[in-house]
Structure formats: structure tokens, C-alpha cells
Amino acid sequence: MAAVQEQELTGWRKWFAGIGDQCVFFTSFLRNIFTGGFEWSEFVRQCYEIGYRSMMLVGITSFIMGAVLILQLRPSLVSFGEESMLPTTLSVSLIREIGPVITALICSGKIASSIGAELGSMKVTEQIDAMEVSGANPLQYLVVTRILAVTCMVPLLTIIGDIIGLIGGFIALNITDSISYVLYFHKCVAAIDFSDFLPAFVKTIFFGFAIGFVGCYKGYNSNKGTESVGIAANSAVVTASLWVFVIDAIAVQITSILFYK
Amino acid sequence: MEEVKEHKAQSKAPAKSPKKEVVIAIKGLKKSFGKKEVLKDINLEVHAGENVVVLGKSGQGKSVTIQCIVGMLVPDGGSLKVFGDEVADMNAEELKHLRMKIGFLFQSGALYDSMTVRENLEFPLTRVLKLKDEHKIQERINEVLEGVGLIDAVDKLPSDLSGGMRKRIGLARTLIIKPEIMLYDEPTTGLDPITSREISELILSMQKKYKTTSIIITHDMECARITADRVVIMNDGKYIAEGTFETLHKSQDQIVKEFFKDIS
Numbered sequence: 001m002a003a004v005q006e007q008e009l010t011g012w013r014k015w016f017a018g019i020g021d022q023c024v025f026f027t028s029f030l031r032n033i034f035t036g037g038f039e040w041s042e043f044v045r046q047c048y049e050i051g052y053r054s055m056m057l058v059g060i061t062s063f064i065m066g067a068v069l070i071l072q073l074r075p076s077l078v079s080f081g082e083e084s085m086l087p088t089t090l091s092v093s094l095i096r097e098i099g100p101v102i103t104a105l106i107c108s109g110k111i112a113s114s115i116g117a118e119l120g121s122m123k124v125t126e127q128i129d130a131m132e133v134s135g136a137n138p139l140q141y142l143v144v145t146r147i148l149a150v151t152c153m154v155p156l157l158t159i160i161g162d163i164i165g166l167i168g169g170f171i172a173l174n175i176t177d178s179i180s181y182v183l184y185f186h187k188c189v190a191a192i193d194f195s196d197f198l199p200a201f202v203k204t205i206f207f208g209f210a211i212g213f214v215g216c217y218k219g220y221n222s223n224k225g226t227e228s229v230g231i232a233a234n235s236a237v238v239t240a241s242l243w244v245f246v247i248d249a250i251a252v253q254i255t256s257i258l259f260y261k
Numbered sequence: 262m263e264e265v266k267e268h269k270a271q272s273k274a275p276a277k278s279p280k281k282e283v284v285i286a287i288k289g290l291k292k293s294f295g296k297k298e299v300l301k302d303i304n305l306e307v308h309a310g311e312n313v314v315v316l317g318k319s320g321q322g323k324s325v326t327i328q329c330i331v332g333m334l335v336p337d338g339g340s341l342k343v344f345g346d347e348v349a350d351m352n353a354e355e356l357k358h359l360r361m362k363i364g365f366l367f368q369s370g371a372l373y374d375s376m377t378v379r380e381n382l383e384f385p386l387t388r389v390l391k392l393k394d395e396h397k398i399q400e401r402i403n404e405v406l407e408g409v410g411l412i413d414a415v416d417k418l419p420s421d422l423s424g425g426m427r428k429r430i431g432l433a434r435t436l437i438i439k440p441e442i443m444l445y446d447e448p449t450t451g452l453d454p455i456t457s458r459e460i461s462e463l464i465l466s467m468q469k470k471y472k473t474t475s476i477i478i479t480h481d482m483e484c485a486r487i488t489a490d491r492v493v494i495m496n497d498g499k500y501i502a503e504g505t506f507e508t509l510h511k512s513q514d515q516i517v518k519e520f521f522k523d524i525s
Contacts (some may be wrong), residue, residue, distance in 0.1 A: 122373075130371035134438070135332045135360040136388040 044201030046149035066168030116236030119219025301498030317495030364435030
């Protein structure tokens with residue numbers, strides 16, 4: 001069927017129409033969580049696709065990040081005679097900020113783009129239309145499951161990434177210095193407070209939601225030409241990455257008010 | 262308008278009895294996209310068990326008409342009744358129930374490419390008809406796959422199927438919920454002449470088996486010849502002629518003649 005736009009909007013009107021569309025999409029998502037049967041099998045499949053299949057990438061990146069941080073921090077701390085602070089510094093910076101943000105950015109690149117491209121190509125090949133005209137609910141099957149799966153998996157991937165990052169840091173530290181793993185991990189854990197872990201964990205839930213929501217919205221609402229698939233994937237990555245920084249900025253303000261007054 | 266009168270006068274009575282129930286009634290249907298008026302004044306009645314073929318050049322709005330029938334698009338004016346109910350006035354639940362009675366075969370087949378053929382066929386049964394009995398589900402899958410002659414493809418992915426096979430599976434998926442109305446959006450586009458003929462004959466045999474009422478959008482004259490009880494020709498947002506395939510074949514109207522010029 002021909003791709004036909006009901007109305008061509010430009011400028012600010014298009015921007016406001018986009019915001020309105022996203023609000024409608026969000027309310028449809030909320031409504032579909034609670035109405036009708038929840039697609040458990042599709043949700044589990046998405047958790048596997050999104051979580052398990054991203055684990056290697058998140059693991060390698062986090063390992064390198066932990067090692068690089070140690071190697072970068074070491075000269076500065078040595079100049080102050082504080083090399084014993086290396087595990088503590090790494091642990092706090094990794095768990096509070098770098099772990100969640102790097103994992104979320106990797107997920108934006110991998111997950112938001114793949115969801116955007118998958119749903120975009122389903123739109124182009126009329127698969128979403130086919131679901132809709134058959135009387136099935138494509139939002140429930142395609143959107144709700146994906147958004148919830150990403151929301152659950154990103155915090156989990158962040159925790160795994162943090163642990164692997166600390167292991168990377170331990171190996172890097174042992175290249176130049178010698179420290180037992182018991183002492184290293186004791187210092188890492190001792191440096192972490194409830195106020196470090198909780199806000200970082202909570203913000204990853206929001207990161208996950210934003211990544212899933214943006215990927216689904218961009219893919220589900222893409223146009224019907226083949227180039228729209230690329231545009232949906234690309235704009236999903238860009239928008240999701242931007243949202244990660246926006247949420248991070250908001251989260252740091254809230255954390256400062258609540259925990260570090 | 263004179264053209265319409267001429268062709269209506271030439272047309273034989275529809276192959277099916279005119280006293281049969283009117284399943285789809287379209288009166289003065291209008292639809293525009295921006296400034297482009299796609300449907301200007303569409304009038305059509307489709308009777309129970311009838312196969313109506315809509316012929317027209319690309320971009321004339323043939324698909325828009327059937328999209329309006331299933332409520333994917335909302336018309337700007339006119340009346341469109343299916344089973345006596347106005348589609349534009351239906352709420353989401355009523356529309357869902359209507360869609361359960363309508364099968365829509367997309368041009369591409371629109372198979373869910375992440376699912377096997379079996380999962381594609383299970384989807385409408387478990388999500389739309391809410392069937393739970395595994396034995397009944399498999400029975401229905403085997404029945405439709407035997408109907409389209411592709412029982413061996415049950416565990417294949419759509420990417421492993423040829424264009425013709427995808428169309429057949431698409432047809433099986435729409436027929437599995439036993440719809441009362443079938444809407445075909447260019448079912449033979451992109452297929453070689455032999456496969457096109459096979460698909461057209463399959464449409465006809467499935468229509469006889471499941472006793473569906475069908476609207477077939479096409480510009481494949483062979484498909485129209487095989488499947489049509491009645492042919493409607495669309496031009497410039499209006500239906501300009503209707504009649505049996507043979508009647509229109511003999512028409513002296515220039516636009517109608519254009520469609521039939523390659524038919525011996």
C-alpha cells in the first residue's frame with residue numbers, strides 16, 4: 001500500500017505534533033500493560049535477545065573501561081602518594097556514574113537501533129498493519145514486551161558491567177602493582193555506600209525505559225519507505241543517547257538533594 | 262456519468278443473485294491526503310459470496326478503499342457499511358470484532374519474519390480467536406496448509422520461502438480464522454505468470470471452500486479473468502465502469518479498452 005501521510009506538518013507544528021504523538025504512544029503503552037493478556041513468552045524472548053545478546057559487548061567495554069580508568073588514574077594518584085586509593089576511586093566512579101552511563105550508551109547504540117530497525121522494517125513490510133487488521137494488538141505484542149524487557153535488562157547489564165569493570169581494574173592494577181584480590185575487592189566494596197548504589201541503580205531503570213521507549217516509538221511510527229528503516233534506527237540511537245544524558249543530569253540533581261545535602 | 266450508464270447497461274446481471282445479502286455497501290466515499298483527492302465518489306455494493314475485482318492504474322486509490330473497509334483509514338465523507346454497520350462510527354472494540362470477520366491479504370504477504378510458518382499461523386489463532394487447545398490449533402494449521410499445498414513448509418522461516426510461497430502462506434494465515442470477507446491487495450504483483458495463475462486459482466478455490474465474499478484489488482488481467490464475478494474499473498477516484506469480465510472486454514470505452522487491450 002502506498003505510503004501516505006494524512007497531513008504534512010512543518011517547523012514548530014511538526015515538533016508539537018511529535019510531542020503529542022509520544023504522549024499518546026506512552027498512554028497506549030501504559031494502557032496495554034494492564035489490559036488484555038500479557039505476552040509473557042514474547043517478554044522472556046525479548047529479555048534473552050536484549051539482555052543475553054548484549055552481555056558480551058557490555059562485558060568487554062566495561063572490562064576495558066575499568067582497566068583504562070586504573071591506568072589513567074594511577075599517575076595522578078601516585079604523584080600524591082595515594083595509589084592505595086586506586087580501588088576506592090575506581091569503584092565509586094564506576095558504580096556511581098561511568099558504569100550506568102557507558103552501559104546505557106552502549107545499549108542505546110545496540111538495543112535502541114535494533115528495535116527501531118526491526119519495528120521500522122515490520123512497518124515497511126506491512127507486518128504491523130497485518131497484525132492490526134487481523135484484530136490482534138501489535139502494541140501489546142511488539143511494544144509493551146520490548147519496552148519492559150529493556151527496562152528490566154539495562155539495570156541488570158549495568159550491574160554485570162560494573163562487576164566486570166572492577167575485575168578489569170584489578171587486572172590492570174596488577175600489571176604495574178601487586179594487590180591481592182581480597183584486599184582489592186574489600187576496598188572496592190567498602191568505598192560503596194547505599195547512597196552510591198541506589199540512585200545509580202534507579203537511574204538505570206529510567207535509562208532502560210527511555211531506550212526501549214525511543215526505539216519502539218521511532219520504529220513503530222516510521223514511514224513506509226525503505227529509507228525510513230535507516231532513519232528510524234539512526235534517530236532512535238541519537239534520541240536515546242540524548243535522553244541518557246538528560247536523565248543522568250536530572251538524576252544527579254535529585255541525588256544531590258536527597259543524599260548529599 | 263454517461264460512461265457509467267453505458268457500461269451498466271451493457272453489463273449482465275452479476276453472477277451471484279442480486280437478492281443476496283449486501284455485505285459491503287459504499288456510497289459516495291471520499292478520501293483526501295492533504296490536497297490530493299484520492300477517492301472522489303466511490304459507490305459499490307458487494308453481495309455475499311461474490312468476488313469483485315477492482316481494476317485501476319497504480320496510485321488511483323484502489324488500496325485506500327479496502328483500507329477504509331477495515332478501518333485503517335477514516336473516510337472524509339460518504340458512507341461505508343460492512344454487515345450493515347457504519348465502519349467510521351465503530352469504537353475500538355466493535356472495529357476489532359469486525360476485523361475478526363475480515364481477512365486482508367497484503368501485497369507482500371506481510372508474514373512475520375521472526376516467526377516460522379507454524380508460529381505465523383498460530384498467531385491469529387492464539388491472539389485473535391484466543392484458542393488454547395494445542396490439538397485444535399495444529400489441526401487448523403494443517404487444514405489451511407493442506408489447502409494452500411504447503412504442508413512441508415510448516416517449520417520454515419519466511420526468508421526461506423519464495424515469493425509465491427509467501428503469498429500462499431499469507432493467504433493461509435488470513436483464512437485460518439475463517440473470515441467472512443476477504444480483501445486481497447494486489448495478490449499477484451511481483452510473481453511470474455505461472456505462479457500468478459496458481460495464486461489466482463487458489464484464491465478462487467479457497468473462496469469456494471470457505472464461502473467468503475471477496476474484493477480483489479489488482480491490475481493483473483489474468484487474475485481478474487480467473488477470479489472475478491464482477492469487475493469494477495477505477496479511474497480518477499471514481500468507479501467508471503462495472504460488469505462481468507466478458508462484458509467489459511467488449512466495451513468501446515477508451516479507458517476500459519486500455520485495460521483489456523492485451524487480452525485476446
